[in-house]
Every structure is written in C-alpha cells, then in structure tokens.
Amino acid sequence: MGTDTARETPTGATALAERRREQRGWYFYDWACSVYSTSVLTVFLGPYLTSVAKAAADPDGFVHPLGIPIRAGSFFAYTVSLSVLLSVFVMPIAGAAADRTGRKKPLLALSAYIGAGATAGMFFLDGERYLLGGALLVIANASLAVSMVLYNSYLPQIAPPEERDAVSSRGWAFGYAAGALVLVANLVLYSSHDTFGVSESTAVRICLASAGVWWGAFTLVPLRRLRDRRSSSAPSGTAPGLRQLVATVKDMRRHPLTLSFLLAYLVYNDGVQTVISQASVYGSEELGLGQSTLIVAVLLVQVLAVAGALAMGRLARAYGAKRTILGSLVAWTVTIGAGYFLPAGAPVWFFLLAAGIGLVLGGTQALSRSLFSHLVPSGKEAEYFSAYETSDRGMSWVGPLVFGLAYQLTGSYRDAIVSLVAFFVIGFVLLARVPVQQAVRDAGNPVPTRI
Secondary structure (H helix, E strand, O other): OHHHHHHHHHHHHHHHHHHHHHHHHHHHHHHHHHHHHHHHHHHHHHHHHHHHHHHHOOOOOEEOHHHOOEEHHHHHHHHHHHHHHHHHHHHHHHHHHHHHHOOHHHHHHHHHHHHHHHHHHHHHOOOOOHHHHHHHHHHHHHHHHHHHHHHHHOHHHHOOHHHHHHHHHHHHHHHHHHHHHHHHHHHHHHHOOOOOOOOHHHHHHHHHHHHHHHHHHHHHHHHHHOOOOOOOOOOOOOOOHHHHHHHHHHHHOOOHHHHHHHHHHHHHHHHHHHHHHHHHHHHHHHOOOOHHHHHHHHHHHHHHHHHHHHHHHHHHHHHOHHHHHHHHHHHHHHHHHHHOOOOOOOHHHHHHHHHHHHHHHHHHHHHHHHHHHHOOOOOOHHHHHHHHHHHHHHOOOHHHHHHHHHHHHHOOHHHHHHOOHHHHHHHHHHHHOOOHHHHHHHOOOOOOOOO
C-alpha cells in the first residue's frame, strides 16, 4: 500500500506542475495581444488613419478605394466593419480545423504572427497611404479574432472545472495589465515626441508598430508552453466559411441551454462593447472633455479592470460564475444610468464613471468565457468558441445602431448612453433563466461545486 502511494504521488505532482505551467503560458497570450486592442484600436489608429485618409481625399472630402466614393472620416469605421465580416467567415473554419486535426498551436502561431506582422507594418502608414492602413487593419483584426478562438478553446483543456473562473480571470487581468503598461510608455513617447527628436506622426507610427512587436515577442511564451491534444470526439471535416458557422449553430441546437447562454451573452456583451466604443464620444461631445482627459480615463479603465477581474474571480469561487455575472450586470446598469447625470466639464465625475466601468469590465468578460467553457461538448472546443467569438466580435452592431438612432431622434448623447441600459437588463433576464447546472450536464461535462 505504501509503495503504491509513493509511486502515485510524484505522478500527481508532475501533472499538477505541468498544468500550472500551461496555465501560466496561456495567460501570456492575453498579455501579448491585448496591447493591440488598447493602443492600436482604442487610442491611436482611428484618429491617425482618418488623418491619412483626409490627406488623400479629393476637394469634396472623399477617398475612392476601388472606385467607391467614401467620406474620409468614415473610412476607419468601414474598414473595421470589413474586418468583422472577414472574421465571421474565417473563424468557424479555423475553429473546426483545429478540433478536427487537434493542432491548435500551429494555427495559433500562424494567426498571431500574421496579425503581429500586419500591426508592425503600420509603421509604414504615412503620407496618403490610407489603403495600406485599411488593408493592415483588416488583416490584423481578422487575425486577432481567429487567434482568440484558438486561445479561448484551450481553457477547458488546461483547467479543470473548479479552476476555470480563476484561470480565465487571471488571463483577462494579464491582458489589461499589459495594455496599461504599454499605453503609458506610448503616451510618454507621444506627448514628449519633440524631446525624443521625432515628429508627432512618427511617434504615432512607432506606437502602432510597437504593439505588433510586443504581440509577436510574447506569443513565444504560450507557443512554448501549450501543447496540442487530439480528441476522439472531434469533428471529421470542415465546411467553408459561413456554412461552417451555420453547421456549428445547428449542432448547438442539440444543446439548447448552451445556445440560450450564448443568446444572453450576445445581448449583454453588445451593451459592453458599445459602452467601450462610445464612451469617448460621450465624454468629448456631451461632456466637453479634452483628449488628455479621455486618455487618462482609458488608462484608469485598464488598471482597474485588472483588479476587477481578479476580485470577481474570487467572488465566483464563493457564489458561482452565473450569480457573479448577474451581479456585474446590475452594476453595469447602475453605472450607465449614473452616467446620464454626469455634469459637463467635470473630469473627476467622468473618471468615477471610468472607474465603475473598469471594475466590472474584466470580470464580466472573464467569467462569461469560463462559464461558456463548461457548456462546450468535449472535442468541439474551438468550433464552439468560434461561435462565441463571433458573438463577441461579429454581432456587436445592434448597440451602436441603438446608440446612433437614440442620438438621431433626440439630439442628446445623454439619451443615447442611457438607452444602452436595455442591453444589460435584457441580458440579465435571459441569463437568469438559463439553468447552468443542467446545461453543463447536457454538454456531457462534470458539474462544478459552484457555477
């Protein structure tokens, strides 16, 4: 008996050490790619690409890609939309291929380095090269989306059910910490570009390219530590583009509770993404705040999202992921409702709003990811996460539409921002109706003690 125990203990300890090693490697992909989302998409690329497009515009303010007249000021938004469409087409193919072959890591490497290379190439975005900027943005965005499908699909394989909330939360925390760290460095360069002997344009291009270098360099860590697994229940083939997505959703119909959770997530995440994208518009247009104030608010969100993700991960261990997410949706509702009453020209109150958003942002995203991982049948992780990522990136258009229509009908950004409360209320109701324990059992997975 004693001999058997001694023989088993090192094996268990070795397995635990290997799992921890993979988890730490997995965190580093969030650390690697989140810098792109923060520095490139949120802060620098939109205004800079718009200025490049305006430099190339005709006297009426139009550029003509492929002979199509487009207002220079709309070029960035249209390019982001094009990247979303490409992502929706490519993500299901990559997800199903990863499950079929069991070789997620080479696909993760390919998508990550295509995205990092495109981002680093933004250093050459100057003069009137708006088409180059648009092409690089489409490639980088689509590559990021594909890599996130593959990255997220590792979660059920590297963390047992009782660890997933904490592991997912740490991943998001790593990402927000990296975003804040690099953004501080970029802002030092941008605000003091004369001191460094470079022009403002060159400083922006260095900031853009540095995100690509960071993304590529730190992707080496997960590629060294993660390992591929072949599941006996993996799908036998893939279908082209949208057909694969439709096939995945049809397969989900055999797991209607998983589909119900995805619907709830689609609704409340649409609200989350709209707040992220429109908060700066609200701050500048309705509250009359300057660019420096808005950038400080972005940094505040990044820093507090780290603490929020970790804190909500601990709450999930005590109360379960579903209850914690529901609590965060109540907090979102209160925060956005309070935003309606913010006085104009008062940065302190806007910072408090940013703090409220930051504290719930990371946790809502992290726990939604970990909760969904319990609802995915074994062997279909990447395929199902392609549908999840499509909900995250490809379907978040209703919120901006509602925001825009509310402003168009009322002429008030206050009415527009408060209209987003509906997404959190409806999402709360839909999620509350999902019996998650039964959903986990229906997916064929073990039910955690708290979920």
